[in-house]
Amino acid sequence: MRMMPADQSQSLKEDVVSMETWLQGFLKASCMYGQLPKFQDGDLTLYQSNPILRHLDRSLRLYGKDQREVALVDVANNGMEDLCCKYVTLIYTNYEMSKENCVKELPGHLKPFETLLSQNQGGQAFIVGTRSLSLTTTCWTCC
Ligand SMILES: N[C@@H](CCC(=O)N[C@@H](CS)C(=O)NCC(=O)O)C(=O)O
Structure with a gap:
């Protein structure tokens, strides 16, 4: 946001x-x-x-410029929500006990985003699309 x-x-x-x-x-x-x-x-x-x-x-x-891109944005957004939930639990519950494991698991949690990224212009652009306006x-x- x-x-x-x-x-x-x-x-x-x-x-x-x-x-x-x-x-x-x-x-x-x-x-x-x-x-x-x-x-x-x-x-x-x-x-x-x-x-x-x-x-x-x-x-x-x-x-997204079309239905396909909108769907991919939704995939990335929900994936990000799942990731955030894991870290909210870490931050607000037992931080000291959980942080080592969280750091260890982070590359695996970021993998889906890397996969999405690599599928768009060989990872040289954004997760979806090419990019914007005003508000x-x-x-x-x-x-
Ligand atoms: N489903 C809501 C959850 C919002 C939420 O959990 N808000 C928390 C802060 S991050 C809150 O307002 N907690 C205070 C309370 O419930 O009194 C969303 O996605 O915005």
């Missing part, structure tokens, strides 16, 4: 919510699913990371 607009030289206004603010409860109560991220694009308010990413994809013209958004995330 942060990286996509930055990569495309687009602005993203980010409100980082501290734990102290979050625990006050008023923001949680105002969020559709009681969770962050919350994403604002004009009068459109979105929740849930993947729909937000897909909205950014479409707004930045990065969601101003606000994003609430937790630190």
Whole structure:
């Protein structure tokens, strides 16, 4: 969410919510699913990371030029979600005990992305497609 607009030289206004603010409860109560991220694009308010990413994809013209590319973007996105889940567990549960194993397994976890990358212009381009456009958004995330 942060990286996509930055990569495309687009602005993203980010409100980082501290734990102290979050625990006050008023923001949680105002969020559709009681969770962050919350994403604002004009009068459109979105929740849930993947729909937000897909909205950014479409707004930045990065969601593939045809059905095939869209499907490949979805594959990469869901693969990334699985990878993130592993590291969220590492970070928020038993970091010291799990980190060695995570580092050892990382090359295997990155392999599918390398495979996808290698299938597009011999790894000389992006995972999907060749690349972009404009928008101003606000994003609430937790630190
Ligand atoms: N399915 C949601 C999950 C969002 C989520 O897990 N948000 C966490 C922070 S990363 C949260 O708001 N936790 C605080 C809470 O549940 O009170 C998504 O993909 O955006």
